[in-house]
Amino acid sequence: xxxxxxxxxxxxxxxxxxxxxxxxxxxxxxxxxxxxxxxxxxxxxxxxxxxxxxxxxxxxxxxxxxxxxxxxxxxxxxxxxxxxxxxxxxxxxxxxxxxxxxxxxxxxxxxxxxxxxxxxxxxxxxxxxxxxxxxxxxxxxxxxxxxxxxxxxxxxxxxxxxxxxxxxxxxxxxxxxxxxxxxxxxxxxxxxxxxxxxxxxxxxxxxxxxxxxxxxxxxxxxxxxxxxxxxxxxxxxxxxxxxxxxxxxxxxxxxxxxxxxxxxxxxxxxxxxxxxxxxxxxxxxxxxxxxxxxxx
Amino acid sequence: xxxxxxxxxxxxxxxxxxxxxxxxxxxxxxxxxxxxxxxxxxxxxxxxxxxxxxxxxxxxxxxxxxxxxxxxxxxxxxxxxxxxxxxxxxxxxxxxxxxxxxxxxxxxxxxxxxxxxxxxxxxxxxxxxxxxxxxxxxxxxxxxxxxxxxxxxxxxxxxxxxxxxxxxxxxxxxxxxxxxxxxxxxxxxxxxxxxxxxxxxxxxxxxxxxxxxxxxxxxxxxxxxxxxxxxxxxxxxxxxxxxxxxxxxxxxxxxxxxxxxxxxxxxxxxxxxxxxxxxxxxxxxxxxxxxxxxxxxxxxxxxxxxxxxxxxxxxxxxxxxxxxxxxxxxxxxxxxxxxxxxxxxxxxxxxxxxxxxxxxxxxxxxxxxxxxxxxxxxxxxxxxxxxxxxxxxxxxxxxxxxxxxxxxxxxxxxxxxxxxxxxxxxxxxxxxxxxxxxxxxxxxxxxxxxxxxxxxxxxxxxxxxx
Numbered sequence: 213x214x215x216x217x218x219x220x221x222x223x224x225x226x227x228x229x230x231x232x233x234x235x236x237x238x239x240x241x242x243x244x245x246x247x248x249x250x251x252x253x254x255x256x257x258x259x260x261x262x263x264x265x266x267x268x269x270x271x272x273x274x275x276x277x278x279x280x281x282x283x284x285x286x287x288x289x290x291x292x293x294x295x296x297x298x299x300x301x302x303x304x305x306x307x308x309x310x311x312x313x314x315x316x317x318x319x320x321x322x323x324x325x326x327x328x329x330x331x332x333x334x335x336x337x338x339x340x341x342x343x344x345x346x347x348x349x350x351x352x353x354x355x356x357x358x359x360x361x362x363x364x365x366x367x368x369x370x371x372x373x374x375x376x377x378x379x380x381x382x383x384x385x386x387x388x389x390x391x392x393x394x395x396x397x398x399x400x401x402x403x404x405x406x407x408x409x410x411x412x413x414x415x416x417x418x419x420x421x422x423x424x425x426x427x428x429x430x431x432x433x434x435x436x437x438x439x440x441x442x443x444x445x446x447x448x449x450x451x452x453x454x455x456x457x458x459x460x461x462x463x464x465x466x467x468x469x470x471x472x473x474x475x476x477x478x479x480x481x482x483x484x485x486x487x488x489x490x491x492x493x494x495x496x497x498x499x500x501x502x503x504x505x506x507x508x
Numbered sequence: 509x510x511x512x513x514x515x516x517x518x519x520x521x522x523x524x525x526x527x528x529x530x531x532x533x534x535x536x537x538x539x540x541x542x543x544x545x546x547x548x549x550x551x552x553x554x555x556x557x558x559x560x561x562x563x564x565x566x567x568x569x570x571x572x573x574x575x576x577x578x579x580x581x582x583x584x585x586x587x588x589x590x591x592x593x594x595x596x597x598x599x600x601x602x603x604x605x606x607x608x609x610x611x612x613x614x615x616x617x618x619x620x621x622x623x624x625x626x627x628x629x630x631x632x633x634x635x636x637x638x639x640x641x642x643x644x645x646x647x648x649x650x651x652x653x654x655x656x657x658x659x660x661x662x663x664x665x666x667x668x669x670x671x672x673x674x675x676x677x678x679x680x681x682x683x684x685x686x687x688x689x690x691x692x693x694x695x696x697x698x699x700x701x702x703x704x705x706x707x708x709x710x711x712x713x714x715x716x717x718x719x720x721x722x723x724x725x726x727x728x729x730x731x732x733x734x735x736x737x738x739x740x741x742x743x744x745x746x747x748x749x750x751x752x753x754x755x756x757x758x759x760x761x762x763x764x765x766x767x768x769x770x771x772x773x774x775x776x777x778x779x780x781x782x783x784x785x786x787x788x789x790x791x792x793x794x795x796x797x798x799x800x801x802x803x804x805x806x807x808x809x810x811x812x813x814x815x816x817x818x819x820x821x822x823x824x825x826x827x828x829x830x831x832x833x834x835x836x837x838x839x840x841x842x843x844x845x846x847x848x849x850x851x852x853x854x855x856x857x858x859x860x861x862x863x864x865x866x867x868x869x870x871x872x873x874x875x876x877x878x879x880x881x882x883x884x885x886x887x888x889x890x891x892x893x894x895x896x897x898x899x900x901x902x903x904x905x906x907x908x909x910x911x912x913x914x915x916x917x918x919x920x921x922x923x924x925x926x927x928x929x930x931x932x933x934x935x936x937x938x939x940x941x942x943x944x945x946x947x948x949x950x951x952x953x954x955x956x957x958x959x960x961x962x963x964x965x966x967x968x969x970x971x972x973x974x
Contacts, residue, residue, distance in 0.1 A: 266831060268973040285835065288757035292833035303830065304769065305725050306776025308737070311744050318748050319765065319833055321756040340737075344725035359831075 305344025562636020627683025
């Protein structure tokens, strides 16, 4: 990975709020074109990390470089390339939707009016209503539109779908799939709705208590954890199953459902054969993997 | 624990009420002083406490009724009545004891007078309840200052006091009748139905910035007529036009954008009623304070504070969570420009008020009342330095405590500074200019503004943006 390709570099980043260590010596590199799922429980430090990247928060220790510049001193040049949807972001409630879109678009040279029109039509956003009178879901849709309207190089979505209903969530996902077609765009999504996230991400960051537990590609993570069902073809299963790195095992006389780490399908199949068992292997969902990683 | 007992917990659990308690406590000298200073000749100062308690009790209940769950809670709809009568009964019975200090009343008779005083207090208390159950700025609320003014100027409280002392049974009967009527009135379901789930502003909600914003928004939405919508479009057109004169991602574009965010918001929530209300209030201040004080200490100079107080409601770095292409330097610069524009724009109000008061000074005659002569004094424009001195302090306050949770602190700041200044002036009978001289005042003004620059720079460059 060349350093020109890196758009975010974080070194030993720490942040404390009173007694709470929100970030604890975070080291992270994010390169252009990555679509990252930032996962973690409430209070894990996800939003704090994202706010450091865009310079809203200042680090106690360490440094955070965004587009090569110190995040605390970002200039309009760098900030003009970043789109951000805030978790509980206030919009300018006293404006009408039309006025707000016009106002925000005035800041950007490359505002995509075509995308804006498409998005407004898809989401059925009323332009005449006041922003402050919109429902939380509609407000979030509007916030997403404002963040993507100028086609930013770096798009940061902090819980973008939390207030959306199922239909709006699915539309948002379609939109996201459309946005990620631009291979140069980097997207960081922090979300609790993992079933949605796993459809778009290619890289995962899992956080707990201000630390990064995992920083790897989603494919690697999926290969790392496997679940298989083992069925004995000749009666009972042996008391001790000869698999390595078992994370969980639910077993009865002739059947076992096992989750293992760091095994390959070939190895598992070979061992199942030696035990005279039938094996059915399936990859775990992101939600299942997340639970395992966080509880480890 | 009974529902009523839980309701009583509001009295000490809600922080916003502590301020209200403090305000009521401040009235205690008013209630007690007359007894000792003029030998019980005026005992009804406590009615002000009754009134404030009435407003407080009903405001608490109104807030409870607004919560939808309270409508469904079994037996809760009768709680407002019990709550209001419990508080009113206890408070006014205690306050009625002020008549024990009245000279020349025999022991059995004085008990009747005490009860009569309590029932008189109940009637005023119910008036407070009435104000509390109405929304703020209602006409009934407006009578409140007039009543105080009437008590001061026309001494109607003394008339009422004489009735209580000479005809206690009549007062008890009248008070009892009012109590029965209010008891039956509050026993109906209409209050619960009227307020359930409704967005209304409460006495204590002025401290709740988020709710106040929501309320203002709802009012503004109700008034979004075609004409207003067009007006806002034009306003936006003006600011966006100015933004367009600067390059993309330039500082100038953000400065105009920030000005639009701040001033547009003021216009966005603009209501004719508020403008009219503000005008009436300023006229009242001009007339009332013009007659207060004397040639040396002019209370009308209080009007120098009015523009400063208006600044305390501003959020100078609004919508921090919206990511605009503006770094910390741009934000600092934009707020500086904003502060300058606000200081100039709001400061324009002072000459207008000053010249209006000077005009009134030439126009209004002296008023003689019960041997006292009241002369109207206009504002002393030479004391404009008060504005220049307080403005940076108010701006610092607005910058340091920017968000909703600090709204109460801003208000407290306004009250403390304003009262402090006025007390100093009345007590010392010397102006700041006389004490430290023009050079001292100029140096102080410069220091205050430098302080503002330093604080603002620190906030913009060294603090987290929430």
